[in-house]
Amino acid sequence: MGNYAKLIIKSQTDNLGLARITAASFAAQLDFTVSEIEELKVAISEAVSNAIVHGYQEENGEIEISMELSHNQLIIVVVDEGVGMANPKEAFKASYTTTDERMGLGLTFINSFMDKVEIDSKVEVGTKIKMIKSPEQIKKQIN
């Protein structure tokens, strides 16, 4: 197995920056461009803020962010043990949101910035979102 790291944070908005910087620093081991790193940071922010706002509904909880490198791929998994979702597929729809004042674009952005996204969620158990991205440069070399 390649390099990996895991960050566990309290479910607090304060910790968004921490999650973003840690994931981006880990990602920097691959040859990502500066803008790919920015995309990654947006994806992490959205996934972690979903865990804080929706998963734990701003209550106390822990969020686990696992990072792994495997064959020039970055694999990031964000897990919460919050309220979960009955139908995670639906959450991917653009502008789908269960919170009035929000825009429902978080998952849409995650989807467009990452190569592959999988959600696994169960009501009252929690949510796991797995996101994969490789540097564009590598993808070009392979093709």
Added chain:
Amino acid sequence: MGNYAKLIIKSQTDNLGLARITAASFAAQLDFTVSEIEELKVAISEAVSNAIVHGYQEENGEIEISMELSHNQLIIVVVDEGVGMANPKEAFKASYTTTDERMGLGLTFINSFMDKVEIDSKVEVGTKIKMIKSPEQIKKQIN
């Protein structure tokens, strides 16, 4: 309890920068000055590289870095499950080292940059180093 976070990394020199930046971002929640943050980063680097070089002797292993805020104090604990030490007190002596090519100043730096340092170590079990630091600014206000 105040905010906390935990980072788990593979015992690889590649991950030193990750540990340093994660700890620095976490620490930024307190009013540390730029040079205090730099001091902190040196202390983390020394503790984590000791775990990699001495604890795991460059072999595979995991290092856990726990960070906690409590009453304006930053508490950082670095744990390895490596070879451990028979006499951790001795390790604090300036220029004490068990590796020829090293300078034996890591723990001396940690000691001078942090307010309080405790080592707990057991041969063949591992080593735990706890480091505490508060912003100078806060200490002045209290006195």
Added chain:
Amino acid sequence: IGEIKRHLRDNNPIRVSRSLRDTAYKALQMKEEIESKNSEEVNLTEVAKEIGIPREEIIHALDAIQDPISLFEPIYN
């Protein structure tokens, strides 16, 4: 003056210190420079090598000079 100082302190946490700004500025300048030569997007590792600053430090610096992403209106541009 006390109030201005407090305002500056409250709005300029450690994350946007002078040294972080300098690092971010150097990184962005080098990025532009390499990209104008190669007309291709440069990766972070190259920028880090050119300016002799570790990648993680550049990430921290670039993150610090951005406006914090709001939970309700994240930056989408």
